[in-house]
Amino acid sequence: MRVLLVEDSVPLADELLALLGSKGYAVDWLADGRDALVQGQIEPYDCAVLDLGLPGMPGLEVLARWRQEGVALPVLVLTARGSWAERIEGLKAGADDYLSKPFHPEELLLRIQSLLRRSKGLPNQPRLEAGGLVLDEATQSVTIGSNTISLTAAEFRLLRYFMLHPGRILSKAHLAEHLYDGENERGSNVLEVHVNHLRGKLGKAVIETRRGQGYRLGGCSE
Numbered sequence: 001m002r003v004l005l006v007e008d009s010v011p012l013a014d015e016l017l018a019l020l021g022s023k024g025y026a027v028d029w030l031a032d033g034r035d036a037l038v039q040g041q042i043e044p045y046d047c048a049v050l051d052l053g054l055p056g057m058p059g060l061e062v063l064a065r066w067r068q069e070g071v072a073l074p075v076l077v078l079t080a081r082g083s084w085a086e087r088i089e090g091l092k093a094g095a096d097d098y099l100s101k102p103f104h105p106e107e108l109l110l111r112i113q114s115l116l117r118r119s120k121g122l123p124n125q126p127r128l129e130a131g132g133l134v135l136d137e138a139t140q141s142v143t144i145g146s147n148t149i150s151l152t153a154a155e156f157r158l159l160r161y162f163m164l165h166p167g168r169i170l171s172k173a174h175l176a177e178h179l180y181d182g183e184n185e186r187g188s189n190v191l192e193v194h195v196n197h198l199r200g201k202l203g204k205a206v207i208e209t210r211r212g213q214g215y216r217l218g219g220c221s222e
Helices: 010-020 033-042 058-067 084-093 104-117 154-165 172-179 183-187 190-202
Strands: 002-006 026-029 047-051 076-081 097-098 127-131 133-136 141-145 147-150 207-211 215-217
Touching: 002 010, 002 033, 002 172, 010 026, 010 104, 026 033, 033 047, 033 058, 047 058, 058 076, 058 141, 076 104, 084 097, 097 104, 097 127, 127 154, 133 154, 141 190, 141 207, 154 190, 154 215, 172 190, 172 215, 190 207
Parallel strands: 002 026, 002 047, 047 076, 076 097
Antiparallel strands: 127 133, 133 141, 141 147, 207 215
């Protein structure tokens, strides 16, 4: 899942980049509201974490402009200010959730997880279930029947995306845009490699190839 992080505090941004990266998110970081406005309009993010106190353009204005222009990505607003009036203004502008600083990292992760699942029409529960698979995001492992299998970070990132889009055919270009933040990584055959690794661990049927279209989450084999 690809996340846009807009935060002008470098220490906090560094902490969040490391945290989100360790949980399988591809993160782009910006510190200026004007840059965020444009980036959110042209890149296919799955979620944005947006600070309100930004240079260039306030986060509230960025959010309002996104919504006015039809940018529908889920947005979690961060702010150091705790007034109810500001929270209400943020929600009116189109925020999906609100988190005041300081916050616990685990709460941020759970809120992002909840936003992503709601945006896909999935229930917000401790484990993600689809295609006969049960994915534990905390341990980055998947259970098939009575067998629990550990995944590499790349395998986990890919399988989670498929499980958040059950039944949907996903093109290679779409997957690359939402899973990777580096142009070199996107342009290589890394996607095919990770698909093959998942098939090796979970069975060939777990990810179907649709010729000329892409891939689709299939059924598992125990």
